[in-house]
Each structure stands twice: as structure tokens, then as C-alpha cells.
Amino acid sequence: MRVLVTGASGFLGRAVAARISAAGHEVRTFQRRPSGLPGVEDVHGSITTGADTPYAGLAYAVSGMHAVVHLAAKVSLTGDPAEFEAVNVGGTGTVLQAAEDAGVSRFVYVSSPSVAHSGSSIMGSDALPASPDQARGDYARTKAQAELLALAADAPGFSVVAVRPHLVWGPGDTQLIERIVDRARLGRLPLLGHGAALIDTTYIDNAASAIHAALDAAERVHGQSYVITNGEPRPVAELLAGICGAANVAAPAWRVPASAARAAGSIIEAIWRRRPDGVGQTDQPPMTRFLAEQLSTAHWFDQRRTRADLGWTPLVSLDEGFERLAAHYRVGR
């Protein structure tokens, strides 16, 4: 099978492209930066339509492909809502159109559990329909819109499946792991509340293998959404301690009441948004309301349908993941 992976320069995108390639498929990637992966064909370009109309590049990238795995997105806690809209909704529409035009038969949309999350705790529920109206924050809202867009394109001969990996982490992750470790190193990582909220995460290899499984199963499970996790929820404090332990930095030792963090998050978020243009556009606020909710309420999912339908089980346990992370940091030092 010839497979196009968009967003393959990102942490998860790279792993997915590598995994599919290793499985013997012919992989092409499409993103602004090189994926740096051996054995795959990199096509550079952007999925957002603009002055330079990159559609031509995308059209080339998707030509001759049997399948598309679409990961390219704007992932951030804050930012210009218009930009989220353009990349996550507009970009997905563009890729969907290009794929259909090119006669692609399978389309895996990589989504996020936040598309169906209204802020309350999730304890063992299965994937609920994406809900842009209820989703918290621009990222979740636009990802929800895009998921609905993708699933609406599902049609005979064009099998669309949405997968929602939850909190992907592993060695080399700059989004989650590096930030936690950096903050912990600086002593700026508090525990929200008592750190007891059960949170399920996804080790990088498991996320990649699940997406691969969804690609294989697409013709059987098209039109569906699946949450993907390790299926091993742990109290958030244990997760943070596990990550800090692997990186050999001190685990968070001080607490902030969850309600205070949520309130502070709202304020910080507002301040960040109003900062004068040109100042620190690329950095992230230290706390947002969304993040505070994420870290102080339970998030774990019913994985039975995911595993049964995709014929997939995670291969790397949480504790094995921590060991691999530790090995990565030992080598890195």
C-alpha cells in the first residue's frame, strides 16, 4: 500500500510514518519541514491555502496514494483562533478534497479526545461524538469541527476513520515530556489538587501501532471514532513522578488547589492573548484553564470497542514506557 502521512515532522507523525514504513508500505510524507526519516519520500509544503497556493504540492503528494494518514495540525494551548481555524479545519478540508480527487480509498484522521470533552471528568466512557460547541479552547473546537468534516466525507470507496490518541508521550517528545521535565528541573511544576485524578495516557509506540491498525481496519470500521490509550490510568501525580523519575529530576513537591489553578489559568490565558504583537509569540503560557482542568480531573476511557474493532492491543506498558524514557535520558546525559 502507498500511504501519505501528513505532519510527519511532529513527534507522533514521525513515529506513525516510521511504523507504517517498517511494516513494508511505501510511505510519502507531507509537511513544512523534513521528516528526517530514512526510507520515506518527503514532500514539503503547507496544507493551508494562502498566497502561495500550496495545493499543487499537496496534489503531488497525494497522487498515486492508496491511503492518507492526516496528522498535520496546529497543536497549541493558545494562539490566534483564525490560525487554528485555517490549519485544523481548512487544512483538513483541503487534504480530504485532495485525497478524494486523487482516488485515495482510506483516510485516517488523527483527532483528539478533547473533541468530545466538556471539562467534566471522564471515567471509563467510550468515544462520544465530536462536539465543537462543547469542546474547550480553540484547539479542541477546531479539531472537533475537522473530525466531523472528515467523518462526513466517509463514503463507499472512501473509508474515513477517526482515531483520538490521548496524551501521547515517549522519548523525544517536546510537547509534553520536555515541558514537564524542564519545569520540574526549575522547581516550577506544582501538583494540581491532590494529584489523584486518574489519567490515561498513550505511549508513543502504542499510538503509532493503533493508527497503523486503524489504517489496516479502515474498510471495516469506516465512519467510526476511536479513543486510543494505554488503558492504564494512573493518578496524575504518579504519572508526573514517573516521568520526572525517568529524567532523574525531582517530582513535584508542592500543591496548588485545583480551583485556584483553574482560575489562574483563565487569567493567564487572557493576559497571554492580549500581549502586544511580536512578543513571545511562540512560547506557551505557564497555565491555561484547559490545562488546569486536564490535570485535575479524571480522563480515562473504555477501550473495549477500540481494541476489538481495530484488532489492536498496546504493546508497551506504562512502566515499560517509563523505563524506555529513562534509558533515553541516560543516553542523552
Next chain:
Amino acid sequence: MFAVTPLGLLRNGPVTDTRTSSRRLPRTASAPAALPPAGLVGLEPEWSRLIDVVESGTAGVRHGWHLLDNGPQLDALGVSPVGTILCVHGNPTWSYLWRGLLTSATKAAASGAPAWRVIAVDQLDMGFSARTRGFRPLARRVRDLGDLTDALELTGPIVTLGHDWGGVVSLGWAAAHPELLAGVMLLNTAVHQPAGDPIPAPLRLVLGRGVLGKATVATPAFLATTLALAHPPLSAAVKHGYRAPYLTSARRGGVGGFVADIPVALAHESRPELDRIAEEVRALAVPTLLLWGPRDPIFNDRYLDDLLERMPHARVHRFEGAGHLLAEDADYSAAALLWLGDAVVPPAAPPVVPPVEPPGNAAAAAGPWAVAGTHPLWYFLDELRDSDETALVDMQPAPRTVSWRLLSLRVRQIAAGLVHIGVGPGDRVSLLVPPSADLTAVLYACVRIGAIVVVADAGLGLVGLTRAVRGARPDYIIGAAPGLMAARVLGWPGRAISTARYPAPMARLLGTRHTLAELIRLGQARLAAGDELPPEPAPSDPAAVLFTSGSTGPAKGVVYTHGQLSAVSRALFLQYGVGVGTGLVAGFAPFALLGPALGARSVTPDMDVTAPKTLTATAVAAAVAAIDATVVFLSPAALVNVVATADALTPADHAALAGVQRFLSAGAPISESLLAQAAALMPGATAHTPYGMTEGLLMADITLEGIRAAAWAPDGSVNPAGGVCVGRATATTRIRISALDASGASAGELSEEPDVTGEIVVSAPHVKDHYDRLWLTERASRRGAVPGERWHRTGDVGHLDSSGRLWVEGRMPHVIVTAAGVVTPVGPEQRIETLPEVARAAFVGVGPPGTQQQVAVIETVPPARRLHRAPGPLAAAVRAAVGSPVAAVLVVPGLPTDIRHNSKIDRSRLSRWATGILSGGHWVKP
């Protein structure tokens, strides 16, 4: 608004006794019947129909009726009904009350179950039926309903279902239509208002002069009050549904009319009709189901008692926590359909298999028991009536010896005295007497005359005890000052009899009518006059109501017949050799009381029975010495303190204890080490611990050696499910397992196959007869359909091993259903408890069954001072011990346990607590 009115103020209140109260009601205009508006929640428009009916006894006066009827839906399904349920609402509701039954009945019919046509009427002047302008007293309403069923040309079989005053109307109809009647169902209602007994305070208030019209017609107050009686409160949408036909005062005339028709006084025009119906109800021979919400300020339990007295064959289920609007508070429709299937249209009978004689060593046992089977409970009291041997010893306040002669005489005297004051067969007598010679004498006197003893122990706590005693509705309460005071203050029912004599003011305060001494005197006089005791009750007559511990929901009353209690005695004899002449230290209540039934010499050690932890080793030794005891029964909580106070034993005490041949720790599981320490105090004794429950007191038994043998698996092969070995079935007991399915339900056929985990199901002659006024619970607790066999589902989960030993793995509600399968809690707990830093563990599930996560909650060594997450190394050790994914390990200062035994961990509560903590909720103690 009415329910809070103090009763006392109303007793002399302005209750009217005019012939009818209807004259005080505002006149309202007539109006035709109409269809309900669209969009009432739960109401399907296609049920509604209108019909004109000629009023009997008139020259063609016609009234329009609105009724709900699922007949057309059944037609559309192509099924023919097995019968019709005729539903009659009360005041101030309407047929909307029965919408749940219409839905369930149609759904059941669609799924292939027997189809029941449900017709729910709106009585005239009510709901969406016509407003007739006439006043419709009870007799008219009963005829109205008959006019309607005639017009509908209903044929049988018909089962009536009534609520509130609709219950009375439906019973009136039932009595008048025996040829159509196949059954009667009632929700909170009443057919009789005892003369001189005040009617419920809320109604008296409404009936007060100047209040009736305002409360019921001019304002929607009566309606609003009724709707506020739901538990939990009704949703706004449902309230809207109930209000829909009564939006204006013109439409509420019938509400006031109904209230005015309550026959408060003997002279009331509807009184004769009510009395007629109340009497005719006695002649109804059809199957009857009473579904009851005890939290009803109007139709409280005394009306249930009255109905049961009239219809003793009725099945009863009291929905604890539900009230007047039972139809909203509980799933009455499921109960009704279940009962209809059982009692009215039973499914094809299963093939009859003759009951199998229980195997066992019964025949091998010596003595008269094996030959004669069981004896009546008073057998030895008659047999030994001329014996001066010791029957009982009371250790407090000072040792007091009672001979068989005296005990037998006292029992007969008290029995005769009870008869004299009017206690008869079937009357319930609540015993609030601490274990003592008095309790024993009163208990045997009660059972001898066929009264049913209600034994609720203080271990339930005051709230649980109040609920238990109220639910059991004793006719008499016999007790000492503390018990009687509680009864008085908490409004427990029953006439009070005190065991001691109190000065008149105190007696008045306690509300006592008689004392025990008086009963003895009265009885003595009767016996001296040559009166015989009444005939002995039969083995099938109910003898006692005991209460469950309430560790899973409200305590349940458990009814034993005479035959079953005798069978408990027999089981004790067969298992532990307690018989004539045995000296028995009775430190465990249910068994203690059976000493005289066994012909044994028994002694109650000096202890506060409400606090078994107060029993000392010295007190046990003194009790043993007092009667040369060879058998000692104790509770686990008592045993803890006995072991802790062993240092105080003198050489003489040790010598006394050395004579003990058997001792038993009963009531809750016990650790091997505690049993071993206790055994060390009684070196000549075999230590036993039985497995059982209030519903079946002695189902299996194991000795200390047996426990040790079970722990040591010669080939290293231990069932991975783990569990506590409770030994083998007792002589007359059979134990089977109903395997758990993937959802954790015990669906499997009863089986003895080893190493299959499932619900433990037991059968024995000494298993309880039924739960008291809990028909649904009783039905759910039964397994098997072989006539003559009673299989009781214990609610415990476990397995049998290849040598027939039973292993308990937890309680059914505590089974964890993970995505990987069903997990029982005891095995993981045992593995966690092997860690040196863990004192006790509870293993619970959080999240939805099917995808639950496993959570360990532990007490540490030394105990933690505050709640916290287990630190990394401890959490890792716990996870390694369990061997399957554990989401979280929480450390608590103490695990919550049941009140009675202080040993059974409440895992359901812990699960709810852990769910809160682990969802990011408040950090509170369990």
C-alpha cells in the same frame, strides 16, 4: 406543608363530622371529557381514548370518560392479551400515574413475554374525564367504574391495580365482579379507618373547616403537596404532566370532592360503603400483591397491617425509601409484571423432580435428634419440667441459677399471661431484652403460643433498629427501660410490656401497659384455674423475624418458621454435639437463645451485649466455671478482647478453660492467628468457625486445623482466584455455585464443579423461610425450581475446591468487572496483605462495570495518620503483589467496616469514595 403539623395539636382539632363535607366545596361547572394535551412526558398519545358511558340507575345520563389503553398497541404487535390490568388512580392524580406500566407492559409484550392489556381510567371529575357537577361518593364511584367496564365490554381475566383512594374504588369493583377478577394489586391505600383512631394528620388539616375548599379546589395546594411527596423529587416535566388536568379551580372540583368523601366520622355517608368493601376484601380469594412505600405520611404501615390482616395470602414488598407516590419512587411496573407472571399467568410448570434427601452424616449422629428429626423449640422445657438440673445461669448482676423446673414453669406462666392480655398466634412481639434468663423465658413463651418474636439487635445502630422495628410492625414490645424509652421516643409501634416494674410516672413515660411480673401473676392464676395453653403452633407457622446486619443496604427482616428454627438447633447438635446436658457458654446471640431448645445448660457471660468488645477472658472463664461448660460460642469482636485480656487469667481460670472441648467464633470471618491465639487459651478445645448468614445460620464449618491445611497446598496449586476457606457444608446443607458470566452476574446453573467462581447458593432445612414484606427481594434470593427444595442465593461469591471445601472470594456487589474479565476482591486483598507494610487491604473497582479499573485501599503498619496516595515503592509493591493492573493505591487511616461485626469491609462504599477521589473530587476520608 401539611406533613410537618404536630400530631398532638390536631387530635382535638377542628375535624368536621357533618354527614358529608361536600357542601363546603365551591360548585364547579360541568365540562366534557377531553384528550390530554400533546407533549406530556412519558405519555403516548395513542393510548388515550374517550368513551361515553351511561350512568347506571339514571334515565340515560351520560358521562364522558378519558382512559389510557395499550390494547391497540398490542393489536399492532399481533399479540393477544392474557388479561387486562384495570388501573385506578387516587386523589389528586390521574391515569398519568400508570404511564410506566403501559410502557413496560407493551414493551414486555413486544419482547415475547405474556401480553397484558393495561387500561388506566381517569375517574369522573378527575383527570381528563368529564366534570359532572354532581358529588360522587364512594358507592357511586364504584358503580361508575362498573358502568365503564360494562361499556368497554371487558372480559376476564382482569387484575385490578389501585393507589390511594383509587385502591378502595378498585377493591369495590373487584368485590362486585368476582367472575372477571383474576388478581388484585394495590399501592399505598387503605380500606379501613379504625373508630377512634385519628386519620392521618395531613388529611385532618385539609378537612378542617374553612380549609377544605381552599386547599383542594380554589388553590392547587393539595395537588402541589401530593407531588412534593416523591422521593427523589419529581422533575418539572413530570409535575407538569400531573398538573395538566387540574390547571384551573373549575377543573379541581373532583379533587375537593374526593377529600370530602373521606369517611372521617362514623356518620359519614360513605362510611357504610367503605366498611362493606373492607369486609368483602376478606372474601377475595384471588392472588394479591401489595406494593408499599413506607415513607407515606398518609397511608402509613398501619394501613398495610390492616390490609394484610384482611388478605393474609397477599405478597408484600415494602420499598424502603419510597413513599406515597410509590409509582414514581420505585419500579412498581416491573414488580407488577413479574408477579403477574408468577401468580396470575404462570409459565408452563417445570418438570417435577422429587426432592433429593440431603446426604451427610445425619444418620450417623447419636441421640434422639437423628431418629426423631426435629423437635419443637419447647420440647425440652416439657421433657425436663420436673428436673432440678441447671438450665440457665445469668452472670450479671450476680450469678443466678435457673433450674429446668423453674424455667419451664416461668415459660408456661408467661405464655398464659400473654394469652390473657390478648397476645395470639401470628402476633408479632419485639424483644428488646438483653440476653438473660428473662429474655429466654419470654422468647420461649412467645413461640409456644404461636406469637412471632422480632429479634433486632442493637448492633444495627439506632437508625437501623428504628427502621427494622417499624418495618416489622410488632404488636407488642417487651423490653427494659432503655429499649422501651427508645421505642417511645422514636415512635416504634406496639404495646409496651416492661421486664421490670417502674414507678407509675416512669411507666407512663415509657407507655407500658404491663410488666413481666404481672404477666407471670396473670398466667399463674390462669394455669391455677386449669386453663390449658393454646394448641402448639405447627412447624410451618412463622416463629421469628431476625434481621440482617444491614451491611448491604437497609437491614432486612428474615422470617423463620418453627420447623426451620428447630432445624437450626438440630444443625448445632449435629455439628457441635450440643445436646442434653451440654454446658454451653452463649456469647453469640442467635445460637445462645437455642440452648434450651437443645436441652443444653447455658450461661450468658458477663458482658455488655451491645458492645461485644467488652467481654474479658476472665468473664469467659467465670462463665465456663459456673456450668462446667464444654462448648463456648463467641463473636469475633468478643474474641479479640478475650485474647487481649488473657494476661489477667488466674491459674483457676486456666483450669476452667482447659475443660472446654469445642469453641466457636461465629458471625464474621476471623483470621487464623486470632483463632489460634484463642485456641491457646482453651488447649483442650477444637476451634471452629462456621460460615453462614442471618438467612442460613450454619452452612459450612471449618476447624483451626482445617484452616491450616487449606493454607498449605501440597503441590503448590492454589486456585488463582484465592479466597477464604470456610470448610465443608454442614450435615444437612448442600452448597452449589452459580458461575459468573462476563458481566459479573450469577447466571450459571447450580453446580458442584470445582474451581468455578460464582455465587454461593445454599439449601438446608434450616435456611430461612422468606424475607419479611420484601417479596421482590425474596424472589430474587431464590434459585431452583424443584418443588420442596429451597435454594438461597447468599450474595457471596466463591468456589468449591476438588475436595468439596468452600472458598469465599467476596460479595456479589463487590465483584469487579474489568475489560479483561471478572475479578473477585478477596484474592488480591490476600496477596496485598502478604506485604509486611500492609495491615489490611480492600480491593475495589472504579468506573463503569465492564471497563472498571482496580484500586487498592490499604491500612498500613504502622497506621497512617492521614489519607494519602501510596508512595512509589509501596504502590509498586502492591502492584507486583496483585499481578494485574492496579490504577491507584490509596492509604487510609482506617477502612470502614459494618457496625455489627466491625470486621466486614464495606467495599461498595469504598468504591464510591475512591471514584470521587480519583475523579479529582474532594479529598475526604472514606
